[in-house]
Amino acid sequence: MALRRRVGGCLLEGCIFSPAVGSAxxxxxxxNDNEFKVSSSYLSSRIIAIFGKFKNVVEECVIINIYGPSTESEKDEFLQGITGQTNLIDLPLVGGTFTWCNNREESTxxxxxxxLISGNFLTCCPNVVQRLLPRSISDHNPVSLEDSYVDWGPKPFRFYNYLLEEEGFEDLVKSSMVDLMERNNRRGILSILQGTKKSIRNWSSRKFNGISDSIETLEGRINEVELKAQGSNLSPQEWEQVKQSRSNLWRLYRIEESVWFQRARTRWIKGGDRNTRFFHLCALNRNRRNAITSLKINGTVVSDPSLIKTHISDFF
Structure with a gap:
């Protein structure tokens, strides 16, 4: 109970444990009962499994806590077997590198x-991180799984290749640059490029904002007409609408896949397949590997985004 109070305080009220035998x-x-609702659980000496749902997430998930083998050779085989057969993802550890120490003068x-989390879980909770907690007198550090969104301010402009193939894009860029040059002949190239970038961002936001929602809407519309076709004949106009919806749906699929392919920076793709989910996970993992969660400034570890941004700006 002392460990429970120290680690969870008044926030982590839900708890299930399997007691140690001596020191092993x-x-x-x-x-947190306010964020995760447990529906059932399983408990043994080496395994704890809890089933439930996170707040605002439809899918149910299972969290399994396993006490792994103690010998070195079995540890590696055990971990490789789990990650290799299940394709689970090992998240970066925030707050430290190691989770166990032998508590001796010559420390190990x-x-x-x-x-280890699944791709589906990462898709539902893209901001989740695992964080190292203080070890106290134990030889193990507790590890917490947290939804940790950090507001770093406006996101940088990204140019996606699919825009080059969109009707009207080339005319937009030309007219934007001509207009900027005519309004102020003294504008430098940097000012013109910044103005054009703003025009591209506004244009793409108006035209393609909510691609996933548009895909879902089109899929629902096509499904409704196909269900109707199972009971009666469709008019030529209705068939034409289905054909147009399918064409638009395929176009949105390709745009969505192109965006995640570019974000993932993956160099291969199996032609004709929809690999959006694969690219999505690649992009999420890449963002995690490259994320700056804290910075040591004058010997002090700082995690406040505003202080980190100020220091980086002053440094350069």
Whole structure:
């Protein structure tokens, strides 16, 4: 109970544990009842499994806590077997590198404890991180799974290749540059490019904002007409609408796939397949690897985004 109060405080009220035998074994899972609702659980000496749903997430998930093998050779085989057969993702650890220490003068540090999550879970909770908590007198550090969104301010402009193939894009760029030059002949090239960038961003936002929503709407519309066709004949106009909807749907699929392909920076693609989910996960993993969660400034670790941005700006 002391460990439960120290780690979870008054926030992590949900708890299930398997007690240690002497100094070996022992498992503990804690959760915030306001964010995660447990429907059922399973408990043994080496496994804890809890089933439930996160707040505002439709899909049910299962969280499994496993006490792995203790010998070095079995540890590697065990971890490789889990990640290789299940395609689970090992998230970067925030707040430290290792989770276990032998508590001796000549210390040995190892990363034993970790969360492995599925691609579906990462898609539903893209801001989730695993964070190292203080070890206290134990030889293990507790590890927390948190939804950690950080507001770094406006996102930088990204140019997506699919825009080059869109009708009206070339005319937009030409007219924008001509207009900017005519309004102020003294404008430099940098000012003209910034103005054109703003025009491109506004144009693409108006035309393609909510691609996923548009895809869902078109799929629903096509499904309604196809269900109607199962019971009665469709008019030529209705068939034409279905053909047009399918054409638009395919176009949106390709745009969505192109966006995530470019974000993922993956160099291969199987022609003709929709690999959007694969590229989505690649992009999420890449963002996590490149994310700056904290910065050491004058010997002090700083995690406040405003202070980090100010320091980086002053440095350069």
């Amino acid at each position: 074994g022992g498992l503990l899972v804690m959760w 540090w190892v990363r034993l404890d970790r969360f």
